[in-house]
Amino acid sequence: xxxxxxxxxxxxxxxxxxxxxxxxxxxxxxxxxxxxxxxxxxxxxxxxxxxxxxxxxxxxxxxxxxxxxxxxxxxxxxxxxxxxxxxxxxxxxxxxxxxxxxxxxxxxxxxxxxxxxxxxxxxxxxxxxxxx
Numbered sequence: 001x002x003x004x005x006x007x008x009x010x011x012x013x014x015x016x017x018x019x020x021x022x023x024x025x026x027x028x029x030x031x032x033x034x035x036x037x038x039x040x041x042x043x044x045x046x047x048x049x050x051x052x053x054x055x056x057x058x059x060x061x062x063x064x065x066x067x068x069x070x071x072x073x074x075x076x077x078x079x080x081x082x083x084x085x086x087x088x089x090x091x092x093x094x095x096x097x098x099x100x101x102x103x104x105x106x107x108x109x110x111x112x113x114x115x116x117x118x119x120x121x122x123x124x125x126x127x128x129x130x131x132x
Contacts, residue, residue: 001064009056013044019071052086053073059072069117072116
């Protein structure tokens with residue numbers, strides 16, 4: 001049986017792996033030349049914090065008998081700049097990242113930021129969480 005539930009801070013390790021997978025090259029740009037292995041703890045940090053783009057507050061996980069299979073991070077587009085600023089502040093302080101990424105969404109939109117499924121779970125479908 002598959003369930004979809006709000007993320008918890010204790011899911012940070014798996015969510016960080018899924019975020020890095022979904023973001024791909026953008027995760028590397030954020031690191032400003034650092035190696036990809038630094039991305040995982042970076043995103044774990046964002047996941048456990050409140051009020052940022054990658055927070056557990058904005059994430060749902062898909063879980064099956066084996067654990068977390070995937071996640072989706074989404075939020076109200078009107079909150080984008082407020083949620084992005086803590087991420088940019090941290091990246092500048094820790095990695096010297098001083099670029100301003102493009103505006104991805106705006107008010108009036110519900111923005112799907114990342115959708116990611118672990119490779120070993122891809123292509124398997126999702127059992128409905130409830131029967132009709």
